[in-house]
Structures are given as structure tokens and as C-alpha cells.
Amino acid sequence: FVPVDGELARSLASVRVFPAHFVTAAMQSQDFDFQVGRGVGFVEARRDVQFDITYPDGSKSGQVTRKAGAYASVGWMGFRPGVYTFETASQKVTIELDGQAWRDLRVVQTARETNPTRFNDAPPMQRRPQQAGRGRSYQDIQQPCLFEPPPGPSCAYPPQPRPQLSRQHAQAGASPVLVPPSDPAEINPMKLIPPARWGITGKQLMGLADLVEQKFTGSNDNPTVYQVVDELIKPLCREKRVSYAVLLNPKGKKCTTFVTHAWLESFLEFVDDIANHFSDFETRVFWICFVANPQTWPPEELSVLLGPSALQSPFAIAIQQCDVFLIVRNRSKNMYTRLWCVTELVLAHAYADGTIEIIGNMPPRAKSAGVDIGMSATCSVASDIALLRATIAMTGLDADALVAAVIQAPRGSKLRVSSE
Incomplete structure (x- = not known):
């Protein structure tokens, strides 16, 4: 030994x-x-x-x-x-x-x-010095509420200290490390374009909404994101084997806004909520998982693209390089029964530079805590559960408290965060 x-x-x-x-x-x-x-x-x-x-x-x-x-x-x-x-x-x-x-x-x-x-102890982690000109950190926020609400009722949850983490690992993993095939023509663009450039503009997202309205009619005129992915995005992207965002933007587009959401929501309501939130919606570039990631790849290829850990995944890289982390709640599903949504929220609090913003409405009588919410949430790939919970644990943040604050926060709430 x-x-x-x-x-x-x-x-x-x-x-x-x-x-x-x-x-x-x-x-x-x-x-x-x-x-x-x-x-x-x-x-x-x-x-x-x-x-x-x-x-x-x-x-x-x-x-x-x-x-x-x-x-x-x-x-x-x-x-x-x-x-x-x-x-x-x-x-x-x-x-x-x-x-x-x-x-x-x-x-x-x-x-x-x-x-x-x-065990032999490694030297303790060191905090990097504060840089001038950065946004406020949690320690600077002198408000009783975790999120800064719009005028009206507010939540009552004290801010948590940010973890003292470096972002060196994300910079090192800014693009997937893959061995290209011998024929350059066989290299998939998804392996060459950094994850933070897997973006789609608001105008392009609205164009996708137009396609959805044309395809889904009658009794099925309000599809979920799952249905849009299966019946529209996958057929459109299958031949090129790229994501919908890269299909539209072969050289990529640098994202400014990371969007976290649940796939069981109404797709059209999801798009409308985002469009109504930003005055520059058409030109703003969004990182949205179902259009950023390739949806037609087999699991073994996708696992290589997504990286060996959640901290090196395209999700984490995009969160750290976007100015806005946008939480899109919905009336159909409590998004924080999904462990990926919980992980994204915690990573935003740990690493994001900019604002966390909340739009959309929670389902009626949505629980802010429970056996299937927050750290008790699950995801569709069973092997991801332990990995995601481990990632959350490494930040030192209270995921359940962060989730409860988002669920209770008024629509339009914002929080300024800084990684420094």
C-alpha cells in the first residue's frame, strides 16, 4: 500500500x-x-x-x-x-x-x-487577492434578503459566505480535450468550438419558437421542451451531428446569459418569459442546454464531450463566462427536483461574475424543501447523482437554503455575485 x-x-x-x-x-x-x-x-x-x-x-x-x-x-x-x-x-x-x-x-x-x-496532508487552499473594479461579493451585500427583490413582498433569508475557490480548473478545461481523427474533415465542430461559444441569439430562439408553432398544432399546440427536442431539434441536427446552436452558428457565438430551467415546462412560455425580461432580447446570446449540447449523440460520445467531472463540464464553463445567470421558473414543474438545476444554481453562487436573475412563476403550492428537492433531488442518469452531489459538497454552500430562497423569491429578483 x-x-x-x-x-x-x-x-x-x-x-x-x-x-x-x-x-x-x-x-x-x-x-x-x-x-x-x-x-x-x-x-x-x-x-x-x-x-x-x-x-x-x-x-x-x-x-x-x-x-x-x-x-x-x-x-x-x-x-x-x-x-x-x-x-x-x-x-x-x-x-x-x-x-x-x-x-x-x-x-x-x-x-x-x-x-x-x-493520509498525507496537502497544503491548504489559498484565497486569491481581491481585484479592483469587481462586483460586490456576498460579504458586501448589506441586505436581509438573499435576492434583491423588485418592489413588493420580499423573502427573508440571510446571505451566505461565498466559497474561497479558484477558477483555474475551468480555464484549463475551457474546451474539451479530445484526440482528433486523422482526417480533419471528420472532426465534429462541437469538439473544436469552446463550450462558452455554444450560444444562440434571442432572435434565433424566437425563430425556433416560430418553427414550433408551425409543427405543433391542435391539441398539441403547447409542447414541452422534451417534445421540441425529440420531434424538432433532433431531426434538424441529426445529419450534421451538432447542437442546434452550432447548426445555426457554425463558428459559435460567445454567450452572455446562462439559462437554467426544467424541460417539463411549456417551451413557448419559456421563450416568452425570456423575451419579456430583456430589452435587448434579440441580440443577447444565451447558453441553453437543449440547444447548446448535441442531442443526437450516443451516451458514450456525449460523456466524453461533457468532461470527466461537473466542474469541467460545458455547463460549469459557461456559467463562469456568462454575465447573467438566468433562472426560468415554470408553473408545471418545480425545477429543483432536478439535480442538474440544483448543481447549476450552486455553481452560479460559487463562480459567477455578474447577476443571478429570477423570472417565471413556480407551480401552485410548490414546496421549498422536501425529500425530492435540493440535495435530495435526482436526475435521469443515475450515475450522475453521486458526482453532482459531490460537486455541490466541494463548494461548501448550503444547496437547500439556496433552493428555498429561489423558490420563495418574487419574480424579477436579482442578486449581484462575484467570484473574487
Whole structure:
């Protein structure tokens, strides 16, 4: 069992899952690399391996299969502190999680236990100095409400301190790192255009709305985003194998506004809400997931394009490079039952430079907390759940409180944020 010193820990992190400044320790065993961050850990397979995880309450994960280089995530968000066991056919690794850091790591060969080995600590993360001319940070906001509401009733939630995070990892991952094919003609534009340029103008979005009104008529004249993607966007984009935004803008368009929303909403109401919010709607450039990401790619190709972690995903990169983070609520679905929406909200609070703005109405009697909201939310790809919760944990922000504030905030509320 080989301990990894602090420098190698940071080296491993920069290549794999964690940004270097998140790593507090790392260890290696025969089958796994363990990278330990602030409130979360990643277990990466060093070779093709099958293993079972036993949690502190005695429950088991069932058999998990990972290819060499793939990883699983474990943290106390959603789990209780205590002993976790990773067992393969040849070894058993036992880890104790104390709620603040992974404490002791040991390998058990058959029935005989080795001596516990402690993690080596990496140097603490440093805060970058404040730059002149930046927008107000949370510490500068002297208001009792998390969001600055329009005239009228206001919410009552105190601001949270921003996490002290660097954005080095996002800059390093500004475009997907892929090995191009030998024939340049085969290179898909999605692999060449940086994610922050997967934008669509308001005028182009309104043009898509016109197509929707032409295609969806009669009893089906108010389709959801899901229906628009399946019945209109996918057929239009299938031949070129690009996103709808890149289909319209082959060289890309730099986004200024990141839009977070739920796909079960009315598409036409979604477009109208955005159009009515901005006086410069037609020329403004939006990053919207269902037109920014290629919708016809198979899952294995899409996973490569989206990157190895949520912090390196096109979503995170676009959030950090847009001036406005726009929350589009809707009357059909509480968007914060979707874990991707929760993650986007937390990343905006952690990294965005500009304003967080809220439009649209929540469903009647929408809950601001519950078993399926905030950190308890889920997503359509089961394997993403642990990864997204781990990403949220690394920011140190209270996701449930942020979600509750958005749900309760009046329409038109704004909050100025800064990453510095």
C-alpha cells in the first residue's frame, strides 16, 4: 500500500477528477487511486475492476464495475460518517470518514489486516487577492434578503459566505480535450468550438419558437421542451451531428446569459418569459442546454464531450463566462427536483461574475424543501447523482437554503455575485 505525498496528490488531481486546490490527500492501493477533497472523495480504478461498497449502516451498493481510469465518488453528503469498505476479488480497502476528512485508510488482505496508514496532508487552499473594479461579493451585500427583490413582498433569508475557490480548473478545461481523427474533415465542430461559444441569439430562439408553432398544432399546440427536442431539434441536427446552436452558428457565438430551467415546462412560455425580461432580447446570446449540447449523440460520445467531472463540464464553463445567470421558473414543474438545476444554481453562487436573475412563476403550492428537492433531488442518469452531489459538497454552500430562497423569491429578483 503506497502513500502519495502532497505534490503527487496535486499532480494526480490536476490530471483526473479534482482541481488541485481541492485535494487534501491521496493514497494508492493495488486496484484503486483514492483522491480526497474537501467533503468528498473519489475512488478511481487503476485497472478494470469489479467491487462492492459497504456503507456505515451495513447496506451494500451491489457490484460496481469500473474500467481502468473510471471513478466512483463517495462523500458524506447523502452518506453518514463512519467506515466504508471497498472489496474486490483480491483485496479489501477500509476507509473511515469522520465528517470533516477521510481519516484512516487501510488494506485488508484476506483475513489479515495491515496497519492503518494516515493520509498525507496537502497544503491548504489559498484565497486569491481581491481585484479592483469587481462586483460586490456576498460579504458586501448589506441586505436581509438573499435576492434583491423588485418592489413588493420580499423573502427573508440571510446571505451566505461565498466559497474561497479558484477558477483555474475551468480555464484549463475551457474546451474539451479530445484526440482528433486523422482526417480533419471528420472532426465534429462541437469538439473544436469552446463550450462558452455554444450560444444562440434571442432572435434565433424566437425563430425556433416560430418553427414550433408551425409543427405543433391542435391539441398539441403547447409542447414541452422534451417534445421540441425529440420531434424538432433532433431531426434538424441529426445529419450534421451538432447542437442546434452550432447548426445555426457554425463558428459559435460567445454567450452572455446562462439559462437554467426544467424541460417539463411549456417551451413557448419559456421563450416568452425570456423575451419579456430583456430589452435587448434579440441580440443577447444565451447558453441553453437543449440547444447548446448535441442531442443526437450516443451516451458514450456525449460523456466524453461533457468532461470527466461537473466542474469541467460545458455547463460549469459557461456559467463562469456568462454575465447573467438566468433562472426560468415554470408553473408545471418545480425545477429543483432536478439535480442538474440544483448543481447549476450552486455553481452560479460559487463562480459567477455578474447577476443571478429570477423570472417565471413556480407551480401552485410548490414546496421549498422536501425529500425530492435540493440535495435530495435526482436526475435521469443515475450515475450522475453521486458526482453532482459531490460537486455541490466541494463548494461548501448550503444547496437547500439556496433552493428555498429561489423558490420563495418574487419574480424579477436579482442578486449581484462575484467570484473574487
